[in-house]
Amino acid sequence: MPATSSPDGTDPLGGLHDALLAWLPTQRWFPAKGREVAGLRTVSHSVVSAPDETPGVEHAVIAVSFADAADTAGSSEERYQLVLGVQQSPPADVEYAVIGRRRNEQGGEDVVYDGLADGRISRLFLSLITENATRGPLRFIAEPDTEAPIVGPGRPLIGEQSNSSVIYGERAIMKLFRRATAGLNPDLELHRALGRQGSHEVAPLLGAIEGELPGESGAAEPMTVAMLQTYASNSADGWSMALASVRDLLAEADLRADEVGGDFAGEAHRIGKTVAAVHLELAAALGTQPLDARGAEEIEAWMLERLERAATAVEGVAEQREAIAAVLRGVTAAGPSTVQRIHGDLHLGQELRTPTGWLVIDFEGEPSKSLADRIRPDSPLRDVAAMLRSFDYAAFHQLGEWEQSADDPDPQLERRAQEWADRNRSAFCDGYAEVAGTDPRESPELLRAYELDKAVYEVLYETRNRPGWVSIPLRSMRRLLAPAGRGER
Ligand SMILES: Nc1ncnc2c1ncn2[C@@H]1O[C@H](COP(=O)(O)OP(=O)(O)O)[C@@H](O)[C@H]1O
Numbered sequence: 001m002p003a004t005s006s007p008d009g010t011d012p013l014g015g016l017h018d019a020l021l022a023w024l025p026t027q028r029w030f031p032a033k034g035r036e037v038a039g040l041r042t043v044s045h046s047v048v049s050a051p052d053e054t055p056g057v058e059h060a061v062i063a064v065s066f067a068d069a070a071d072t073a074g075s076s077e078e079r080y081q082l083v084l085g086v087q088q089s090p091p092a093d094v095e096y097a098v099i100g101r102r103r104n105e106q107g108g109e110d111v112v113y114d115g116l117a118d119g120r121i122s123r124l125f126l127s128l129i130t131e132n133a134t135r136g137p138l139r140f141i142a143e144p145d146t147e148a149p150i151v152g153p154g155r156p157l158i159g160e161q162s163n164s165s166v167i168y169g170e171r172a173i174m175k176l177f178r179r180a181t182a183g184l185n186p187d188l189e190l191h192r193a194l195g196r197q198g199s200h201e202v203a204p205l206l207g208a209i210e211g212e213l214p215g216e217s218g219a220a221e222p223m224t225v226a227m228l229q230t231y232a233s234n235s236a237d238g239w240s241m242a243l244a245s246v247r248d249l250l251a252e253a254d255l256r257a258d259e260v261g262g263d264f265a266g267e268a269h270r271i272g273k274t275v276a277a278v279h280l281e282l283a284a285a286l287g288t289q290p291l292d293a294r295g296a297e298e299i300e301a302w303m304l305e306r307l308e309r310a311a312t313a314v315e316g317v318a319e320q321r322e323a324i325a326a327v328l329r330g331v332t333a334a335g336p337s338t339v340q341r342i343h344g345d346l347h348l349g350q351e352l353r354t355p356t357g358w359l360v361i362d363f364e365g366e367p368s369k370s371l372a373d374r375i376r377p378d379s380p381l382r383d384v385a386a387m388l389r390s391f392d393y394a395a396f397h398q399l400g401e402w403e404q405s406a407d408d409p410d411p412q413l414e415r416r417a418q419e420w421a422d423r424n425r426s427a428f429c430d431g432y433a434e435v436a437g438t439d440p441r442e443s444p445e446l447l448r449a450y451e452l453d454k455a456v457y458e459v460l461y462e463t464r465n466r467p468g469w470v471s472i473p474l475r476s477m478r479r480l481l482a483p484a485g486r487g488e489r
């Protein structure tokens with residue numbers, strides 16, 4: 001059971017709470033930027049390093065409470081995991097990751113910093129995984145029948161991320177899940193299931209770190225701390241590739257989407273095939289079940305509840321509330337279908353083009369959903385719809401940079417962006433149908449409901465994270481509501 005305080009009864013992170021409160025909003029993975037933080041408490045704390053090891057390594061879970069409990073995620077307290085490095089004089093290259101200072105048992109002061117910034121700590125974690133070691137409440141587990149490369153220190157991944165990853169010599173990548181949630185993380189669960197299914201569509205799993213989280217009753221519950229997988233070197237993500245293609249098209253005023261050098265349709269087709277293969281493998285590994293009327297009502301109720309939250313937060317949604325609800329009701333109107341485990345938050349940035357094909361990454365599901373909701377079987381059309389949304393995003397997000405003024409959009413540019421989106425959405429569906437054996441476009445009501453639900457989610461997501469982007473899903477919402485599925489953008 002993780003210690004919640006030091007042996008003398010004091011909170012070992014007590015003196016650091018103010019420093020943590022100042023540090024957290026500066027972290028990319030902290031999703032609650034802009035929310036009013038009411039307080040912080042230590043939920044669990046344990047020492048991971050052996051007594052003679054330098055630097056000291058600690059694992060902690062903190063709970064951050066918010067003044068605005070009516071947040072879009074609806075929670076007033078969120079739990080996060082920390083790996084801390086502790087040393088009196090840490091090397092200069094971790095200075096940027098310093099959180100604060102804390103008195104030590106010798107009467108001196110230690111520097112406490114984000115441990116993943118320290119290559120010595122990431123190297124220690126990698127070797128503990130290969131040894132199947134246990135340290136305090138943490139269990140380091142090598143994936144059976146695989147061998148993690150023993151390489152030097154990890155280097156932190158710099159970039160947009162909801163968690164924190166370190167890369168080991170272009171051979172392996174370890175992701176520390178920042179949100180602390182009891183239960184098996186679906187990213188680990190589905191990578192494990194797909195890997196054991198022999199999937200070529202995901203990067204092979206190499207290991208994991210599991211820990212414990214004190215539950216409501218005080219009893220410890222298992223929790224996924226981190227996941228180690230093969231690093232796909234020489235890969236490019238689908239979002240960057242798609243943006244380059246749209247840029248080429250917008251720059252070539254006289255050419256059609258199929259005539260410009262950077263046409264993406266061939267890749268969109270391959271991505272469609274890859275996503276369908278993942279769905280078939282997930283079905284084979286974890287089963288499918290028929291979606292009866294009750295199940296459909298539950299999914300629909302969830303969508304309608306999200307619509308209410310979005311309508312309360314965003315005027316552009318409130319104005320269209322009834323029309324949106326009518327489309328979402330397509331879920332119960334559509335008749336029987338099948339559900340299974342799916343990705344749950346698919347987009348072009350979750351797909352990596354390697355020299356041999358596409359890989360799908362990050363099976364955590366939508367970050368704002370509870371674990372129970374993220375692992376609930378759902379229609380594969382949710383993933384298909386999310387990809388269709390992503391092609392729209394890629395097509396329209398650069399338009400602002402090309403348009404003379406947002407109030408005076410250039411209809412020619414809009415037409416060209418629309419042409420790119422249509423071409424790639426179709427290519428994706430063609431590829432999907434080829435492998436899945438069923439064409440998603442043959443279920444138009446359900447597909448439209450899932451697409452609109454995703455757009456509603458995106459309006460909320462962008463309002464909170466990237467307000468400058470909110471017009472992208474708002475425009476798509478108007479298009480999806482237009483009578484023939486086409487309209488004002
Ligand atoms: N197996 C992998 N090989 C190469 N790069 C990867 C791999 N997994 C993730 N990445 C890179 O790390 C980034 C973040 O990974 P992701 O799983 O999406 O993290 P998060 O859940 O924190 O958003 C990705 O956008 C990609 O650039």
Ligand SMILES: O=P(O)(O)O[C@H]1O[C@H](CO)[C@@H](O[C@H]2O[C@H](CO)[C@@H](O)[C@H](O)[C@H]2O)[C@H](O)[C@H]1O
Nearest residue numbers: 162345347348349366367386389390393458461
């Ligand atoms: O990658 P995450 O699992 O953190 O997913 C969240 O962030 C995504 C943005 O990074 C967000 O995706 C939205 O923006 C994408 C372009 O940046 C676009 O391709 C997607 O279609 C759009 O939904 C995702 O919704 C969110 O959950």
